[in-house]
Amino acid sequence: MSRLLEINHCRKSFDGSEVLTDLSLCVESSQVLSIIGPSGSGKSTLLRCATLLETMDGGDLIYDGTYAARDMGGRAVYAPPAQLQKVRGMFGLVFQNFNLFPHYTVLKNIMEAPMLVQKRSRKEVEAEARALLDQMGLADKADAYPFQLSGGQQQRVSIARALAMNPKILFFDEPTSALDPELTGEILRVIRALAERKMTMVIVTHEMAFARDVSDWVVFMNGGVIIEQGPPAEVIDHPGQERTIQFLRRMREQ
Numbered sequence: 001m002s003r004l005l006e007i008n009h010c011r012k013s014f015d016g017s018e019v020l021t022d023l024s025l026c027v028e029s030s031q032v033l034s035i036i037g038p039s040g041s042g043k044s045t046l047l048r049c050a051t052l053l054e055t056m057d058g059g060d061l062i063y064d065g066t067y068a069a070r071d072m073g074g075r076a077v078y079a080p081p082a083q084l085q086k087v088r089g090m091f092g093l094v095f096q097n098f099n100l101f102p103h104y105t106v107l108k109n110i111m112e113a114p115m116l117v118q119k120r121s122r123k124e125v126e127a128e129a130r131a132l133l134d135q136m137g138l139a140d141k142a143d144a145y146p147f148q149l150s151g152g153q154q155q156r157v158s159i160a161r162a163l164a165m166n167p168k169i170l171f172f173d174e175p176t177s178a179l180d181p182e183l184t185g186e187i188l189r190v191i192r193a194l195a196e197r198k199m200t201m202v203i204v205t206h207e208m209a210f211a212r213d214v215s216d217w218v219v220f221m222n223g224g225v226i227i228e229q230g231p232p233a234e235v236i237d238h239p240g241q242e243r244t245i246q247f248l249r250r251m252r253e254q
């Protein structure tokens, strides 16, 4: 088992207020790590720092042994652009709101980045994109536009789009939060199937039953710090910290 992602002592402030405080975590290959916690606790900021959409103020960010950022005297110093580009090729990100290109067909949404960024041939990329659509149960939607699809279908396209880049690790930021409850299940099933195929994933979710089933490791965040982390049988079933207990109780009452 190899360590695909390591974040050490991550710090991040916005306008002088600290949103992430000395936060460290590791993701091993084939592991599913879920991040749970109340709204505003810094989960999205952590994912955005991990995926280079935000810069950390301090800390290390290491993908499969390659440094994206290294802490030097309390400051995160980022690697040169070529190295960051290499790191960007290692992960994919699925957003809450799908973020598909509205004026592109489903197929083109999936093919765009592998062709432009990875410079792979159209023929190869199209074959792979169609196989991914098939895997997502969307083989007949290749020529549709996003507005013609349900939210659940759009989210499956955005998962296919992320997978088309062959990431080593896939991040999800509340992938079902924008969906009606009856569409949530189809996305959770897709993520479960990826977990069965040993895809390494980091998932921010409010679906506690899902997090308990699918995760190898659960991180509970509150106020920009990790309050506790461990296997789901500990953190979700037998939390040791008062704040975790309260959070889980609130989630059950919803």
Ligand SMILES: Nc1ncnc2c1ncn2[C@@H]1O[C@H](COP(=O)(O)OP(=O)(O)O)[C@@H](O)[C@H]1O
Binding pocket: 014, 015, 019, 037, 038, 039, 040, 041, 042, 043, 044, 045, 046
């Ligand atoms: N770009 C930003 N500018 C200023 N404050 C931000 C920004 N992004 C997030 N925050 C603040 O950081 C805190 C954590 O937000 P976020 O990471 O979105 O939490 P979560 O995803 O757990 O709900 C919140 O107080 C939020 O208002």
Ligand SMILES: [Mg+2]
Binding pocket: 043, 044, 045
């Ligand atoms: Mg968020």
